Amino acid sequence: MKKTVTRLADGRELVYYDSRDDAVRGAVDQRPLGPTSTTSEVRHDVLLGDSVAIASHRQGRTYHPPADECPLCPSRDGRLSEIPADDYDVVVFENRFPSLAGDTGRCEVVCFTSDHDTSFKDLTEEQAGTVLEVWTDRTAELAELPQVEHVFPFENRGAEIGVTLGHPHGQIYAYPFATPRANLMLRSLREHREKTGRNLFDDIVERERAEGTRVVLEGAHWIAFVPYAAHWPYEVHLYPKRRVPDLRGLDDEARTEFPQIYLELLRRFDRIFGEGEPPTPYVAAWHQAPFRAAGRADFALHLELFTIRRTSGKLKFLAGSESGMSVFINDVPPEAAAERLREVASE
Known part of the structure; x- marks a missing residue:
């Protein structure tokens, strides 16, 4: 490259x-552009402990x-x-x-x-x-x-x-800070280590492989599954089987296999709701360890892929419980979502 x-x-x-x-x-660049002017400011919410840009x-x-x-x-x-x-x-x-x-x-x-x-x-x-x-x-x-x-x-x-x-x-x-999602994961990692002596990410992946009902796709170096407590109607987490804290840690074998696995997942997402449906809207989010966080070595790089469409022509809106209290209510059982994503596999 x-x-x-x-x-x-x-x-x-x-x-x-x-x-x-x-x-x-x-x-x-031939455009007559002047210098960019930004007004970005990060403010800390002392009540919730997070930050707002x-x-x-x-x-x-x-x-x-x-x-x-x-x-x-x-x-x-x-x-x-x-x-x-x-x-x-x-x-x-x-x-x-x-x-x-x-x-x-x-x-x-x-x-x-x-x-x-x-x-x-x-x-x-x-x-x-x-x-x-x-x-x-x-x-x-x-x-x-x-x-x-x-x-x-x-x-x-x-x-x-x-x-x-x-x-x-x-x-x-x-x-310029570790995000709230990353901090929550790091806290759960720490508590799980203190309680069991094991790595939480490793245990999650092992549980999904053992139960199998929520596994969507598995290769030699990656595994994709619908999480046990999925927040979104169709949500898949993609993990490298060798745990690394961020993208820099992936080995050559995982890099080679990634396009095959990820492209297949995206194609399946567009088939969830059947023929003739518009492309499925989604967010694909890489979760990496913050650079200077305690517990960084225990973090597991993974990608979370989800859609806000819950069925044909209907979206999952974040209403009172989700927006007001951060308590998600999912209309699609994770096992049913995983089954559907297996059904629409490429031939």
Whole structure:
């Protein structure tokens, strides 16, 4: 993989990741952009103990542009976009409307392909493998920033999720703190270790393999299952069988197998609700260990994939119990969700 670092007209960093070593990336951003101006601020909630990013400049971000004005497509035919080149494999650049910036962290956009009319599930295994290498490289790069404590690569797909740009892309948030979800997992890890002497993540994976009813897909190096207490109607957790704290720890065998397993999961997600249904909206979220957290070595890298669609034409809204008290109520039994995801396997 060849990596080429350049700058956009307003000074933001852009990085090309090419599968070919002879790729030349000399295109210059010709847009008349002034320096970016952000108002990101992180405020600590003393009652709940978590943090909130205040980012008023995001009110003016690009919102559902027509396909011929997509800012994530290559610059071609006289139209200039966020990517100066006329084609690309994978591109990462600093978000023009970041939730976190400067001392409060960093937000990046990851464009998975130059093809506007596709989705992650349509990538080849080679392309998906390149994206995995990009996530890993960005984790390593962002780990070197002194203000960054936790790196979160993720993809939101579908307008129902809140996506404002239709081009296949994801984001990476580099937080200046360990996120509440990570802290809860670390606390559970610690309590389980104190009580049993064992690793909680290892026990979870072993339980799912032993019971089998919620296992969706298993390879030599990865296992995917619907969790016992799934929050979402269709939710799958994907773990490497060799526990590592973040993407940097994956070995070559796990990296090679990942595209096969993950692409199959995404294709199954689009078949859950039957033929003729629109693409399934989803969130795909990588959970990695915070860099300086106590108990980091016990953390298990994993990906959580879920949809807010509970049945054909109906969404799972976070209403009173979920939004007000963080108590989820799931309409689909996890065992039934796993069975459905096994039924729609590729032939």
